[in-house]
Amino acid sequence: MIPIYICEDNIKLLKKYEEYVSDYLCFHDFSMRIACVTPDPKTLLAAVQNADEPGIYFLDIMLSASVNGIEAAEQIRKYDPDGWIIFITSYPEMSSMVFQYRVEALDFILKDAPQSLKRRVFQCLETVQKRYEKSRTISPKLYCCKSGAHKLRLPYEDILYFESVSGSHKLLIHTTAGNYEIYASLNDVEKELDKRFFRSHKSYLVNTDYAIEFNRAGGYILMRNQERCLLSVRKIRKLEHSLMNDNV
Structure with a gap:
């Protein structure tokens, strides 16, 4: 609005x-x-x-x-x-x-x-x-938020993943241009974004467009920038089902 x-x-x-x-x-x-x-x-x-x-x-x-x-x-x-x-x-x-x-x-x-x-x-x-x-x-879809005194308008296509910061109410947004720290919950962010973003773990929300490997044995998703995001066992089947529907 x-x-x-x-x-x-x-x-x-x-x-x-x-x-x-x-x-x-x-x-x-x-x-x-x-x-x-x-x-x-x-x-x-x-x-x-x-x-x-x-x-x-x-x-x-x-x-x-x-x-x-x-x-x-x-x-x-x-x-x-x-x-x-x-x-x-x-x-x-x-x-x-x-x-x-x-x-x-x-x-x-x-x-x-x-x-x-x-x-x-x-x-x-x-x-x-x-x-x-x-x-x-x-225009591309944008995720709008505040990082300190700065207002951010981040295109979805530039976001790699969101990661919760342990022991705080903060999230770290990993993007192609750098990282940003914001006050927010993964639950709230997940509701705002589209289906390309997948909640792979309680601490990670991943842009699957940037995922290059889903490692079941290792319990992680390998991103295009070679960083790893945790993938919980109970999320694997849901992820496979989601990707299968996207490819139909």
Whole structure:
């Protein structure tokens, strides 16, 4: 679901924008949800730091705070380079600043025409939904997570295997580009991924596309990078059945 963030220091307008978005989503089957509605850009930025998906941002430019809308957008881009930013303002001359800050806004909407504003908000939601649907059909599947302060978007095809770290609630993701440590459980990760990933052992979740040998006697799976992942005896038959079905 695409999270939607709204930041406007005029409380009356803030509620109106939230109402526009909420009403529109009620009548359209869009993959979106309202994640944060606030007059405070600092609250907005705190929420963005904890998000795992690209978001939609409706921002007032002239916020009565230490951070204005364009500066907030600049900070957002550090956490969400792929999100969609829409500015709402009473000052059309501020549009040039958007280009100066290189924040790549989807739209620049003027407050002075309420009916036009409402229509433009709807159009922005429609545009994002179309782009989102197109990206899901063209782009490779991604596993999204956080590693420390960094957000990761790892293509399934680059992941070798997941390994639980003994004595902790951490996982180690082994990829073709290197390893990443995250806080997660193998059970939860397994539910997110597709059938190419097989739970070979309580501590391993393996991308079978990278497996080159299933050693029953040794109790391991040999990966393309020559690393070994444990294979429990009770999982062998299930693995063989899974691979047989894939080859039908």
